[in-house]
Amino acid sequence: MLLCAQYVLPVTSDPIVGGAVLVRDGRIRDIGKTEMLRLRYPDEEVLDYGTAAIMPGLIDLHTHMENSIMRGIVHDVPYITWLASVAALSAKMEVSDWYDSAILGGLDALASGITCVADITTTGAACTAAQKLGLRGVVYREVGVMDKRRIDYAMRAAENDIMHWSQEVDPDRISIGIAPAPIYMCHPAVFGRVSELATRDDLPVAMHLAGSREEYYFVKRGSSSFSVHGESVRRGFLEIPPWLPTGVSPVRYALNWGAFESPNVLAIHCVHTDEEDVKKLKEYNVAIAVCPRCNAQLGMGVAPVDEFMRAGLRVGIGTDSPAATDSTDMLSEMRLGMLIQRAVNVGRFLDSESMLEMATIGGARALKLDDEIGSLEIGKRADIIAVDLSSSQQSPSTNPVSAMVNTCTSADVIMTMVDGKTLYERDKWHIDVEVAKHIARVIEIRGKLRL
Secondary structure: OEEEEEEEOOOOOOOEEEEEEEEEOOEEEEEEEHHHHHHHOOOOOEEEOOOEEEEEOEEEEEEOHHHHHHOOOOOOOOHHHHHHHHHHHHOOOOHHHHHHHHHHHHHHHHHOOEEEEEEEEOOOHHHHHHHHHOOEEEEEEEEOOOOHHHHHHHHHHHHHHHHHHHHHOOOOOEEEEEEEOOHHHOOOHHHHHHHHHHHHHOOOEEEEEOOOHHHHHHHHOOOOHHHHHHHOOOOOOOOOOOOOOOOOOHHHHHHHOOOOOOOOEEEEEOOOOOHHHHHHHHHOOOEEEEOHHHHHHOOOOOOOHHHHHHOOOOEEEOOEOHHHHOOOOHHHHHHHHHHHHHHHOOOOOOOHHHHHHHHHHHHHHHOOOOOOOOOOOOOOEOOEEEEEOOOOOOOOOOOHHHHHHHHOOHHHEEEEEEOOEEEEEOOEEOOOOOHHHHHHHHHHHHHHHOO
8 A cells, every 4th residue: 555645754854745655564665755656566556645744643642541521521720620620520430431431532542643642541441442443552550559558459459450451452552551640649659569560570651740839849848739638538547648748859759769660661741850850860761751731721830841852861742631631632732832842941942843753753762662653664563644734824834844733733634544554534434433322422421420
């Protein structure tokens, strides 16, 4: 199959004007000028997307697909209020609801040009949905407990889930990892236990870290909304109450408890970090997922992306929970993230090419999957999308990367392919899911949540 368009964006090399990509057996077999590839492979089926860009699929480095059903319900509230609202909505959800919600999230991802997700879940719904929809992903089983006496039980339950989830999925597309709960929901000893399990079983690790001022003050000073909230929750006896002041940043707190000891760790947000934190993250080769829209929407702050990049950290972009951002739109995520960084970091003008790299090969490097996905290179997996560049705000541009990052949204995605299989074309689905049935279920569940 030859995929042709006005532009081919390999990401790791210059754009090809009038380019094509040859896909066979789920992998990229050739790439170059359309006329040359047509001559070289005259018997191949040709799909011509016209005034569009063919590029590697977008990698959503942090999301919660199972929260998709809550999008648009909680609006215009700060982070702490949002957390409480989402917890209240979650209490109304049944087991089957989480699956339908995760399917909705997966559909949104595919329609937005996302071919790979890094999802944190407690229910496992994201794992089942990704497998069903044909998405690629790393699904992390979240584990967290405040009472030290319950850590053994919590870890056994997590280990059991990881074993079962691994048996349910295609290992060539989906891998299972583990995620300690956020610091304010987790006894510190959990971090070391997670690292031990991850090292023993070669599991990737993801963790929310340094995302908000409240978390920063909670850890360092023992005073924030988390501390106040904590007094009203029955936590049980804790040998080391984590709401007491520690005098260190969240990054160094997690480091001191062994959170970075395993070889494949992804830290999410890292908004409230200082120079020493960044040095430690680099020292332990921790990758970073920045979530600019969520951080802005909930008033969490702005991640120091420039410092991460100058330190040589592996950095990618995540959309975070749809319950916060109301959509799973990586193209809008790139644009907003770029504009925010330009506004706050006057010393470094972040360009479109850097943002596109973060959303593709950057995310692949963060997940240690860059030998398989993240760019259009011969031999890599055929995770490919086509993005329409024919609309009036795009067509005058001679720079396809700039046009995409500055003007495109998920509505401009016209094709999404994973492993050489087309899963989405504009207004058409090629998946093993009854989309109308799931949408009907989503409407039903949302009616319950709004009560």
